[in-house]
Structure formats: structure tokens, C-alpha cells
Amino acid sequence: MEKSNLGFSKPFIIIVVALIAAGLAGAGVWYWQQQQIKKLGEFYKKPSPIKKVTSSPTLSPTPSPTATTTPDETAGWLTYTNTEVGYTLKYPSGWTIKETSTYSELIGKNVKYITITTPDGKYFLYLGIKGLSGDYEISDRTGIGAGDWVADGSITILETSITKTNLVYGGKVKEIFYPQSIQETSDGNYEFWATFSYKDIPDYDSLDMTTVTFVSDVEKILKTISLF
Structure with a gap:
């Protein structure tokens, strides 16, 4: 090796x-x-570096606006239809409607209108409507009681703004006129007249229609009138 x-x-x-x-x-x-x-x-x-965590804010849903509905003040009311003229209206249960179609000796013409009487039978709404070509009158009234005409705001009837007028005597309202005299509708095709009056009142001097609870219902009735 x-x-x-x-x-x-x-x-x-x-x-x-x-x-x-x-x-x-x-x-x-x-x-x-x-x-x-x-x-x-x-x-x-x-x-270790600390990472700051920023939490995102919790977004609450925006509440939707609550729809408001206007209550129907004439709910449950009855409906009257006049096929001759072509209109309808609503009136409270308990009130009564009477149609008048007659020849008036006072004016020498045919007259047609309706009266809507309150449940107690003491007051009534007188209403006449006709087309301008109608061959009759809607009132045969020839006079009114003592008193002064006093305008009391306006009301819309048949899409026509009219002046509500009170007959005032001794500082009290004796009758309410819608309007003071027969008036044409704004479209010029119809004329109408309405009065809220009394039947048998023993003491005319103490009568004041503004204290009658039915006045508000009368104006609601007038606002429901609709042509067809």
C-alpha cells in the first residue's frame, strides 16, 4: 500500500x-x-402595526311618508237622481226628498224643484236646477220676509263659485240663499237656485238659522250635486 x-x-x-x-x-x-x-x-x-378599523355607519331606511286620506263626510248617505235634468246629489239618512212639478198660478208657468226636509220636519232645503233650454221655471217665489241681504262668504256648487247670502232681520239670520237669486253655472248651460228655510216657526223674531245644526249638512248636500 x-x-x-x-x-x-x-x-x-x-x-x-x-x-x-x-x-x-x-x-x-x-x-x-x-x-x-x-x-x-x-x-x-x-x-405589529395596529390597523385601525373604521366601522361603516349603519344606514336606516328613510321612512316612506304615510298617505293621508280625507274621510268621506257623506259616507252612508243616500243618493238622489234626477233623470229629467240629469243630476245627482247625496243627502243624509233620515231626511226626506219631495219632487214638485206643477203649474204655478202665481207666475203662470210650469215649475219644477225639489225640497229636502230635515228629520225633525222644521226646516228644508229648496233646490231648483234646469238646463237653459228647459220650458219651466225652478222657482215660483214672489217675495221674501223682512230683513237685509248680508253676504256670508262663498261656496262652490256645480263647479261654480257663488256668494252665500243671508236674510238678516233683528240681528238674526232668517233664511240662507245659495245664491241670492237664480244663477247660471260657469259653463253657461244650466241655472240653479237653493234656499235653506223654515216651515212652521211659532216665533219668527227669535228664529236664527245660524244656530240650526243642519246648516253644515245643507252645504255638504249642495257640494255633492253632480251633473251627468
């Missing part, structure tokens, strides 16, 4: 060199691992 100058055989020297090389390689790997561990330790020692 061939020997080196130091007296070692070549195989022995090769083995020693291989062991030294392996040791150096292992030491290098160990050193590299230690450096990586050190870096990881330093990384985890650093405080």
Missing part, C-alpha cells in the same frame, strides 16, 4: 479529508440555520 511522507496511507488521508469537508459543510449549514432563527426572532419581537 502506498504511503504518504507522513506515514499515512492514501485511503486514510482521503477519509480524513472527507470527514473534515463534511464537518465544515455541517458547520456551515448550522451557522446558516442559526442566522435564520435569529432573523425570525427579531421579526417576531417587533410590534
Whole structure:
């Protein structure tokens, strides 16, 4: 076997060199691992930045506006239809309607109208409507009681604004006219006249129609008149 100058055989020297090389390689790997561990330790020692989380505001749905409905003040009322003239109206239950169609000796003409009497029988609404071509009159009244005409606002009847007029005597309202005299509708096709009056009142001086509870219903009736 061939020997080196130091007296070692070549195989022995090769083995020693291989062991030294392996040791150096292992030491290098160990050193590299230690450096990586050190870096990881330093990384985890650093405080992590705190990310501020901003919560989004909760949006509440905008409430929808509540629909308001106007109560029908004439709900449950009866309906009257006049096919000759072509109109309808509503009136309260308990009131009575009478149609009048007759020849009037006072004016010498035919006259047609209706009266709507209150439940107690003391007061009535007189109403006449006709087309301008009608061959009759809607009133045969020739006079009124003592008193003065006093305008008292306006009311819309048959889509026509008219002046409500009171007959005042002794500071009290004796009759209410819608309007004071026969009036044409705004379209010029009809004429009408209405009066809220009394039947049998024993004391005319004390009568005051503004204290009669039926006045509000009378005006509701007039507002329901509709042509067809």
C-alpha cells in the first residue's frame, strides 16, 4: 500500500479529508440555520402595526311618508237622481226628498224643484236646477220676509263659485240663499237656485238659522250635486 511522507496511507488521508469537508459543510449549514432563527426572532419581537378599523355607519331606511286620506263626510248617505235634468246629489239618512212639478198660478208657468226636509220636519232645503233650454221655471217665489241681504262668504256648487247670502232681520239670520237669486253655472248651460228655510216657526223674531245644526249638512248636500 502506498504511503504518504507522513506515514499515512492514501485511503486514510482521503477519509480524513472527507470527514473534515463534511464537518465544515455541517458547520456551515448550522451557522446558516442559526442566522435564520435569529432573523425570525427579531421579526417576531417587533410590534405589529395596529390597523385601525373604521366601522361603516349603519344606514336606516328613510321612512316612506304615510298617505293621508280625507274621510268621506257623506259616507252612508243616500243618493238622489234626477233623470229629467240629469243630476245627482247625496243627502243624509233620515231626511226626506219631495219632487214638485206643477203649474204655478202665481207666475203662470210650469215649475219644477225639489225640497229636502230635515228629520225633525222644521226646516228644508229648496233646490231648483234646469238646463237653459228647459220650458219651466225652478222657482215660483214672489217675495221674501223682512230683513237685509248680508253676504256670508262663498261656496262652490256645480263647479261654480257663488256668494252665500243671508236674510238678516233683528240681528238674526232668517233664511240662507245659495245664491241670492237664480244663477247660471260657469259653463253657461244650466241655472240653479237653493234656499235653506223654515216651515212652521211659532216665533219668527227669535228664529236664527245660524244656530240650526243642519246648516253644515245643507252645504255638504249642495257640494255633492253632480251633473251627468
